[in-house]
Amino acid sequence: MKKTVFGGLCAILLGCTSTFVQAETLRLANHGQAGIDAMKSTVERIEKKLGVKVEVVEYPAPDKDYLSKLLTELGAGNGPDLFSMPSTAAVADMVDAGYLAPITTEINAWDGYKNFYDVAKKLAVSPDGETYVMPYMLGIQEIYYRKDVLEKAGISTGQPKTWDDLIARAEEIKTKTGAYGLLFPAGVSWGSGAFDEGFQHLIVGSKTPQIVTDDGKLDLNGEGVKDVFNVYKTLIDKDLMPVQPLLGPEPWVIPKYELFPAGKLVATTCGSWCYIFDWGRESKNPIPDVTKVVGTWTVPGQTGGQFVLANLAAPWAVNAKSANVELAKKALLEIGSVETQVSYAARIGNIPASKDAASDPEFQKLTELVPIHAAAEKGTFLKQAAGFGTVAEGVARATDALLRKEVDAAGAQKILVDYVKETLGDDAVK
Amino acid sequence: MAKTLQERRAERQLMIVLLPSLLLLLAFVIYPAIYSVYLSFTNEALTGAAARAPRFVGWRNYTRLFNDAKFWNALFVTFVFVLGSAIIGQFVLGLVSAIALRRRLVFRTLFSSIILLPNAAPEVVAGFMWISMLAGGDHATLSRIVSFFGLPTADWLQVFPLAMIIVVNTWRGIATAMILLTAGLSTIPQEIYEAARMDGATPAQMFRRITLPLMMPTILLYMLISTVSTIAVFGLVYALTRGGPGGATELISIYIYNQSFTAYQLGYGAAVAVIALLVSLMLGIAYVRAAKVEI
Amino acid sequence: MSVAPPGESANCVRGDLMAYATLSLISIFCAIPFFWLLIASFDGNAQLFLRWPETWTFANYLRVFAKEDGAKWLFNSLFVVGSATFLVMVLSGLGGYALSRTRAWWKLPFLYAILLIRVLPSTALVVPLYKFLLTLNNAEGALLRPIFGSATRDIMRWTGFIDGYLGLILVLATMQLPLSLWIMKTFFDGLPRDYEEAALMDGATMIQRIRRVLVPLALPGLAASGLFAFMSAWGDFLLPLILLSSPELQTLPLGLFRAFLRINEIDYGLLTALAFIYLVPAVVAFGFARRFLVQTFSGGVKG
Incomplete structure (x- = not known):
């Protein structure tokens, strides 16, 4: 008897909820x-x-x-x-x-x-x-460089035209000032930054500028991907970019907040926020007159073209x-x-x-x-597709192996492709 | 053999007082665990098309797992980690501390309090502290200590990742080993030592012939508990290395996390968890057989 | 307790010296990582690395309580983990007693099953757990809403299974139950049955036996099992992260992760001060329960 009453009560109460009007939140x-x-x-x-x-x-x-x-x-x-x-x-x-x-x-x-x-x-x-x-908001990214350091060392501040041009500039910086010449974020501990703030800059100017096919598959075996990893490899092998800090926790702190303001890192990819937070008025370690002292280059394509990344x-x-x-x-x-x-x-x-x-x-x-x-309006971007989160993680892992000097460009590409295949299944990758 | 009425009533009462625990375990541990077994046969994911319409995929996750070098790597890393930190590191240091603390020393309470301290640190906090100890090359506390003695420094978490997480987990677990082993030591009657000493036994002989054999049940119980809880260690190592570099510290628990919450592949992550459970089940049975612990 | 007999004093002194030496080394190993936390939390310009502060300051601690919701986080953590610990002590006291005294066939399999299931990391359970709790939560909400109307939200904050104190308390308690049941079971194994049997002869009921005989005897064991439950629940980060959303319910470990989210750069002063505050209750708990630990476990391993 008791049970029936209780059951009935429940049913009534449940029935009420549908008609009950709540203040909209x-x-x-x-x-x-x-x-x-x-x-x-x-x-x-x-x-x-x-x-x-x-x-x-x-x-x-x-x-x-x-x-x-x-x-x-x-x-x-x-x-x-x-x-x-x-x-x-x-x-x-x-x-x-x-x-x-x-x-x-x-x-x-x-x-x-x-x-x-x-x-x-x-x-x-x-x-x-x-x-x-x-x-509603765009992240606009390109290469930020220390105009003052370059001018003092007598290095051109002109826009680099190709990847080789860019690397040559970094080498010149290294030999003339002893400072690191160029940083692309890389490695697992930078999280999605390795993809969003590094890899994307280069892939849009490579021979295979998009990594999604028309039918929504991920095209990661392209030549461009390997070439991009090769740029990383060159920068790392020639000691043109700081490697050790990128392997630790908070990899951005030492290069962006210490080396760059001190002029020991002369160029890095960065976004519009850098003028305010990384080196500007909201920074702990600001660069005086930041908009005059720090200039921007667009990222050159592999054999030409200029790219500003929009996210x-x-x-x-x-x-x-x-x-x-x-x-x-x-x-x-x-x-x-x-x-x-x-x-x-x-x-x-x-x-x-x-x-x-x-x-x-x-x-x-x-x-x-x-x-x-x-x-x-001039921003370029990668066409998005399902699985991009996985690609970002794969790029982080691939560049991490490059930082640790364990693989060459082809090896890094294999890490990326294998990771994406393992995670999403073989048929997700072209 | 027929039970008396009173015995049966007593048994029933015992069941009743156990019931709340049983219900909670059923609801919040056993049911999710069984659900995980079910998930391991699907391609359920947290995001992507599979999240909208998960499918039953049979043994696919399991076949994939056996061909997955990273899974075997995780199993191996876990094995070394358990062996190094629970079975060797914590045990040896815990035993040494337990034996030393049986002496009437002036700072006994101080010593034992300090040794208990790491166990009190929440995983996240312990992680932060060890990052400060190990990461960042020459800035790291360990590097400074080492260079004070004129030895070469290194980027510890990059060069010796697995050794470092073993050291950290040893640090965290000395206390548990010490408590259990002190308890075991205190059950050995003093008279046996006295008699052995009369016979002219050296301390080393006494340790080997008396302490160790009499401690065996305690030691095996400790091994069982510490093995099981070390297999499940997650937060401490995740905070330090996230499983890196390159999978060198990817414990099975971290591998499960990465599959479920980095790759969002719940089905596959569940399959790994099921295998991890089976492996430790076998380990547990082996221990129990070896120990013949009467519980 | 002492091993060393009178006489053989040379041997004894040498042994003592060795004991001092090894214990000092082990203590240094155990204590060193804490220095950074302690010093950096009083440093006006704290860094990730150990350094002697240029200025000593309480500002970091003030910030935790004045600018952040430190007091609320601390209260929530203490309340949730304290309640879970209390629950674990009650349940594991009763359940451990039952497991110790029962002669049922499933006793052994059950004990090993709950011990081994601990290898399943909570990351593997969290998604099914969330779905299950949500079902309970929705059912509760459907029951309460017609009765309490718009006050339901406030009630659910206490009794809800998702984003409510009750759910987190129950789940945290359950996660600690296996080990606590083990501890209490082995503890009761070490207690002679004479007392209860005497009480049983006197015709005492189950409740009376528990209250008059077992609770006083079991206190050291309960202290130990409570301590382990407290420590483990206190350190848990993942469950509160997934189960809580409302700012009113945030706990200390979640607050700790807020310190990461300042623009790109970690505020180490705030972080270490919070971490230190987070550490203190655990250390205090250890201080209280320490003397019961050995007592508890020596009872168990004897049996």
């Missing part, structure tokens, strides 16, 4: 204090405009663990309504997994999107032709299984506003994706970023 997962600060005014705006309560959740962990947590939650169907993603390389896989809600219709109907740079819009389109992420920086997306998909999409458009972009630019040092930012008085104060923003 949106959960936003963000990563890192700087990002949360940058979103503060946006959150208030969303609450006011949409009449919802916004709850910001900080996931406190390194990028990789953040993604693990996010994916575990999304996989179980319990993710936050909106979230930022630490690496664009993860996006295509998350689309395949069905975690992200398509926003193609909404974003194209939105007025603000019309003035986004084309490169941002293209980067946001997934292999299936739909858009799933708000491409989506920490794009936001909507959880496909959110209870409030429509509301979350509206909030996502707010995150795309110029105001939010400028707020991020000021705190993270990335480049707003909207052309309108140029006329924003707050953005104009960020004088280091204004010229980079103006030239953002």
